[in-house]
Amino acid sequence: MVQTASLHEEVVGRIRDMIVEGELLAGSHVTERAICEKLGISRTPLREAYKVLAAEGLLTLLPNRGVVVSRLTQQDVEDILEMIALLEGMAVDRLCARASEDEIAAIERLHGEMVEHFRRGERLEYFKANQAVHEAIVAAARSPQLAKVHRGLGARVRRFRFAGNVDPARWERAVREHEQILLAIKDRDAHLLQALIRTHLRNGWKIVRRQNRDELAPPLEVEPVPEPIGRRRRRKAEIA
Amino acid sequence: MVQTASLHEEVVGRIRDMIVEGELLAGSHVTERAICEKLGISRTPLREAYKVLAAEGLLTLLPNRGVVVSRLTQQDVEDILEMIALLEGMAVDRLCARASEDEIAAIERLHGEMVEHFRRGERLEYFKANQAVHEAIVAAARSPQLAKVHRGLGARVRRFRFAGNVDPARWERAVREHEQILLAIKDRDAHLLQALIRTHLRNGWKIVRRQNRDELAPPLEVEPVPEPIGRRRRRKAEIA
């Protein structure tokens, strides 16, 4: 049974896609009315979606002044990728200890599809398959909490990772790294996997950084949020 | 300048407190009107708060059927604590490499306050100071992204950790572990810190598990969410 998402959930997905695909640029101000008209919805579900995306870190709320697409510094992206590496490390530990043969077979199948997309030079499909492999690895750890945090972090940097996948040499190397990872999974060699995954993400980051140099906020910038002109005043409303 | 939070942010804080303090029990259904009247607000900011707390994992949204306070299994709590350990491990790595002497001094000061509360047997104050120490350690890593994820995970298990702090023997031992951690911080001994923090959280978990055996959902329960009676129907609204 396909559980149809509520309207605001669909909106969350749509805006997330718009950010990932670059339709909404980092740092840009997103007015409610513009999106409302674009999606044909009213402001209420949109505002609910804003709150969710802000909690995820993709949007930044400016009280009384709307929202902007969050800008990430190079350091931010690096930190998030390091956290992803830690979580995937935790995932492979559990995977080696507890995954069923079926789950490992599923990972192998997804891996095969990914390699096939690589052979055909299908960049977008490869990217999605790559994501699917990483998510299957996390899923095999059988921790909903881990999967949730991992997914949230992945969403924040997906845009940059995609942009980083354009270098042909890196692409081929990434596939080779994945081959090694798959072998280590089949051997349930947790120690090796830790090292491989860490290296894999680290290598990826080098490219991401090079490709996105312009897109990313400079590391030293304190806060890319425009400062209010006047001083903020207190709200009068108080909750009981 | 104190930035007064918007109404829905205050509501988020209030509901979070209500969950942490046990006023809202895990698994209980939370109707909008009840909270609205209790806080003297209308449904709009409350619903926005719901979405944020659901994104954080404290609430679970049941489409068309309201929200329930998320129930965590023993495994969930264990997984979250392990993730916290990983993140704090990452934090101390950076702390050792980059923290200023001022930041370390601040940690030492908070640690001192915590010990003082322990000596006086002030349980709640100790608990808060303990949190402050852990947050100061993460803050010294100077990664807003890391801090954000760490804070989110901490919120999800705060309730259980507090309940776990009632065992006198564990309490004293926790303080001793903190003493060791502080020393390792002052020595900037990242390797030792990793081990200490991991052990510290693991020891805490043993008590948490024992104390909260009733509160936590049993590990094998698939989904604690009450099943709908009728089948779900499709929504008719579609976004453009």
Place this chain on the structure above:
DNA sequence: TCTGCCAAAATTGCATGCAATCGTCGGATC
């Protein structure tokens, strides 16, 4: 007594309206 079904009540989802706040532009003052 139990089951199935239908209608009423309760609750949620979304749209709209109004008040408060913010940004801008024009004019007065120094």
Place this chain on the structure above:
DNA sequence: GATCCGACGATTGCATGCAATTTTGGCAGA
């Protein structure tokens, strides 16, 4: 000419209203 001030338009924050869905209660039939 620059700065400060105030009013206007635009935008956000919150409250309320209506439609849709779920839940409940009762009743008929087995």
